[in-house]
Amino acid sequence: xxxxxxxxxxxxxxxxxxxxxxxxxxxxxxxxxxxxxxxxxxxxxxxxxxxxxxxxxxxxxxxxxxxxxxxxxxxxxxxxxxxxxxxxxxxxxxxxxxxxxxxxxxxxxxxxxxxxxxxxxxxxxxxxxxxxxxxxxxxxxxxxxxxxxxxxxxxxxxxxxxxxxxxxxxxxxxxxxxxxxxxxxxxxxxxxxxxxxxxxxxxxxxxxxxxxxxxxxxxxxxxxxxxxxxxxxxxxxxxxxxxxxxxxxxxxxxxxxxxxxxxxxxxxxxxxxxxxxxxxxxxxxxxxxxxxxxxxxxxxxxxxxxxxxxxxxxxxxxxxxxxxxxxxxxxxxxxxxxxxxxxxxxxxxxxxxxxxxxxxxxxxxxxxxxxxxxxxxxxxxxxxxxxxxxxxxxxxxxxxxxxxxxxxxxxxxxxxxxxxxxxxxxxxxxxxxxxxxxxxxxxxxxxxxxxxxxxxxxxxxxxxxxxxxxxxxxxxxxxxxxxxxxxxxxxxxxxxxxxxxxxxxxxxxxxxxxxxxxxxxxxxxxxxxx
Amino acid sequence: xxxxxxxxxxxxxxxxxxxxxxxxxxxxxxxxxxxxxxxxxxxxxxxxxxxxxxxxxxxxxxxxxxxxxxxxxxxxxxxxxxxxxxxxxxxxxxxxxxxxxxxxxxxxxxxxxxxxxxxxxxxxxxxxxxxxxxxxxxxxxxxxxxxxxxxxxxxxxxxxxxxxxxxxxxxxxxxxxxxxxxxxxxxxxxxxxxxxxxxxxxxxxxxxxxxxxxx
Numbered sequence: 001x002x003x004x005x006x007x008x009x010x011x012x013x014x015x016x017x018x019x020x021x022x023x024x025x026x027x028x029x030x031x032x033x034x035x036x037x038x039x040x041x042x043x044x045x046x047x048x049x050x051x052x053x054x055x056x057x058x059x060x061x062x063x064x065x066x067x068x069x070x071x072x073x074x075x076x077x078x079x080x081x082x083x084x085x086x087x088x089x090x091x092x093x094x095x096x097x098x099x100x101x102x103x104x105x106x107x108x109x110x111x112x113x114x115x116x117x118x119x120x121x122x123x124x125x126x127x128x129x130x131x132x133x134x135x136x137x138x139x140x141x142x143x144x145x146x147x148x149x150x151x152x153x154x155x156x157x158x159x160x161x162x163x164x165x166x167x168x169x170x171x172x173x174x175x176x177x178x179x180x181x182x183x184x185x186x187x188x189x190x191x192x193x194x195x196x197x198x199x200x201x202x203x204x205x206x207x208x209x210x211x212x213x214x215x216x217x218x219x220x221x222x223x224x225x226x227x228x229x230x231x232x233x234x235x236x237x238x239x240x241x242x243x244x245x246x247x248x249x250x251x252x253x254x255x256x257x258x259x260x261x262x263x264x265x266x267x268x269x270x271x272x273x274x275x276x277x278x279x280x281x282x283x284x285x286x287x288x289x290x291x292x293x294x295x296x297x298x299x300x301x302x303x304x305x306x307x308x309x310x311x312x313x314x315x316x317x318x319x320x321x322x323x324x325x326x327x328x329x330x331x332x333x334x335x336x337x338x339x340x341x342x343x344x345x346x347x348x349x350x351x352x353x354x355x356x357x358x359x360x361x362x363x364x365x366x367x368x369x370x371x372x373x374x375x376x377x378x379x380x381x382x383x384x385x386x387x388x389x390x391x392x393x394x395x396x397x398x399x400x401x402x403x404x405x406x407x408x409x410x411x412x413x414x415x416x417x418x419x420x421x422x423x424x425x426x427x428x429x430x431x432x433x434x435x436x437x438x439x440x441x442x443x444x445x446x447x448x449x450x451x452x453x454x455x456x457x458x459x460x461x462x463x464x465x466x467x468x469x470x471x472x473x474x475x476x477x478x479x480x481x482x483x484x485x486x487x488x489x490x491x492x493x494x495x496x497x498x499x500x501x502x503x504x505x506x507x508x509x510x511x512x513x514x515x516x517x518x519x520x521x522x523x524x525x526x527x528x529x530x
Numbered sequence: 531x532x533x534x535x536x537x538x539x540x541x542x543x544x545x546x547x548x549x550x551x552x553x554x555x556x557x558x559x560x561x562x563x564x565x566x567x568x569x570x571x572x573x574x575x576x577x578x579x580x581x582x583x584x585x586x587x588x589x590x591x592x593x594x595x596x597x598x599x600x601x602x603x604x605x606x607x608x609x610x611x612x613x614x615x616x617x618x619x620x621x622x623x624x625x626x627x628x629x630x631x632x633x634x635x636x637x638x639x640x641x642x643x644x645x646x647x648x649x650x651x652x653x654x655x656x657x658x659x660x661x662x663x664x665x666x667x668x669x670x671x672x673x674x675x676x677x678x679x680x681x682x683x684x685x686x687x688x689x690x691x692x693x694x695x696x697x698x699x700x701x702x703x704x705x706x707x708x709x710x711x712x713x714x715x716x717x718x719x720x721x722x723x724x725x726x727x728x729x730x731x732x733x734x735x736x737x738x739x740x741x742x743x744x745x
Contacts (some may be wrong), residue, residue, distance in 0.1 A: 376657025404624035431625035433597035479711035511706030
């Protein structure tokens with residue numbers, strides 16, 4: 001045991017849900033669950049009140065609670081969001097040990113103010129002020145006991161286990177208290193079946209028996225309950241401040257002047273990373289303007305990615321693109337980069353991803369995008385805008401348009417849907433060479449000159465005879481196949497009622513093949529095969 | 531840039547085929563010509579299905595009249611490890627390109643270059659081996675000669691789907707037949723294409739291509 005080792009554990013219950021809801025900008029009071037592989041991983045109290053439980057399937061959870069907010073599991077997001085909590089606690093006392101997202105330990109400040117209870121109340125107050133509502137704090141001689149104490153504390157309250165009282169405290173706990181640890185499911189179930197109800201009963205067993213019957217994890221719990229181990233806290237070093245900023249006095253309103261002035265800051269930023277053998281591969285650029293009461297208001301913030309890593313010059317280019325916005329006009333950018341019109345008071349570079357420089361060293365034989373290609377692309381980007389140069393990505397999906405996407409040059413493609421998985425409803429055979437992002441209006445008529453229609457059972461009203469394709473004109477149909485009924489809402493994301501739709505492949509007499517879709521009696525050209 | 535495998539051919543397979551020696555001499559002559567600053571006549575990898583019909587040569591412009599032919603020319607170079615770019619073609623079918631052999635990670639798209647398509651093409655010619663261009667408007671001879679000069683300097687290839695004042699060769703689909711479709715039944719399976727390759731005033735060469743995948 002480390003001499004004065006009183007430990008304070010801060011526990012934020014259901015942290016994944018809190019982090020996800022906060023990022024989505026929703027209230028943390030709505031019933032919500034984080035799902036991984038279609039199964040509820042974590043849910044909050046509001047959802048539990050409706051009967052949602054961990055391990056429940058998505059449809060069962062939704063049946064219990066139709067208004068349940070479903071969120072995707074993302075461990076990175078949980079850790080990132082927890083960083084602010086760590087920062088708040090670190091402000092009062094360094095030496096914080098993050099145990100996992102939602103749980104951290106810190107040496108209890110015994111001589112602080114009115115003692116442990118007072119310190120716990122202060123932490124709770126600071127965290128609530130930082131926007132974390134559900135905080136529970138436990139204080140004990142070791143981390144394990146403090147964690148158990150925190151789990152028994154009320155919202156924003158604390159529980160203190162007196163010095164030397166850990167073992168007695170733990171012995172009184174039911175074995176279900178272990179369940180908070182995801183590893184413990186099997187052990188708890190086994191203990192129940194063996195008739196062991198409290199941790200005290202487990203502690204009575206001989207260590208050899210525990211090791212043989214319950215494995216390493218069981219032995220670990222056994223030792224802790226007997227008060228044998230209390231490893232020192234693995235406290236972290238607070239992360240260095242790598243962000244750099246420059247303030248303009250008086251504020252600047254010309255993009256050229258700003259870019260000229262941020263050059264030295266950009267160099268300082270890159271040098272600051274290099275000092276720690278790091279390079280930035282993703283950087284957030286923030287620009288502020290003077291607010292109504294003279295304070296700085298961030299008016300433009302965007303994260304930029306780089307195919308390799310940022311140099312000072314690249315950063316200046318990004319500032320230029322970001323502040324200029326889409327001044328060049330109509331082309332490109334679905335992403336809203338708002339052109340800054342007011343005078344800028346401050347520009348700030350924040351490293352979003354910093355990686356070891358060694359991982360980005362030049363390969364002896366080259367590799368990836370060569371420097372030449374990259375410089376050329378930077379030139380085209382400077383000419384047309386960052387989003388105008390793209391890299392194609394093939395992905396999974398049912399329609400030809402859903403099976404492809406593109407990302408700006410330099411950004412990593414995130415394939416959300418694997419093209420290898422089967423996609424029922426997908427049209428087999430050779431893929432179309434032209435895929436229209438917006439389908440073109442077309443027509444398909446029968447021998448009598450009436451539009452071909454498809455009824456709800458998939459019957460085609462008449463044999464298609466003539467097809468009209470924009471820019472090609474009317475063509476007699478040589479061959480056709482279909483209909484393939486469509487289940488998805490066609491080109492409509494606004495939740496409109498599902499419309500009757502079906503796909504056809506049609507070959508004109510000129511030998512060109514097209515993919516047509518019939519939606520509510522109208523015809524659309526979705527893709528061309530040659 | 532130099533094909534080292536070509537040099538090692540006689541060492542590995544001494545005179546196995548009667549034509550290989552002549553072939554090697556022709557290739558070596560070509561390299562010597564390139565080194566002497568003669569016209570850059572280096573070849574650019576071409577899709578095997580176009581073998582015997584057309585061989586892409588660095589510094590030249592090729593015209594095509596269909597999306598699939600443009601993708602086919604692009605696929606040959608891309609599959610051989612070259613970088614390729616596509617300018618002004620927003621409705622490119624990525625999956626079809628991948629099926630033909632295009633490597634997406636070595637492909638750059640400039641789908642909407644607006645009025646700057648010629649500038650974008652010229653900038654891309656500097657860094658990639660093959661650029662596919664769908665011109666928005668007619669290209670005048672002066673602008674074309676600027677791009678062609680840059681192509682020769684950089685040993686790149688331009689494939690134009692549309693009009694271009696002077697093409698080294700133009701590939702046109704004379705006849706296309708899709709198999710697999712019946713009246714209401716089946717699905718598209720394979721495309722049989724008859725391609726005509728025109729070079730200047732010479733009579734066109736014809737070839738049959740099997741496109742699309744059976745399956």
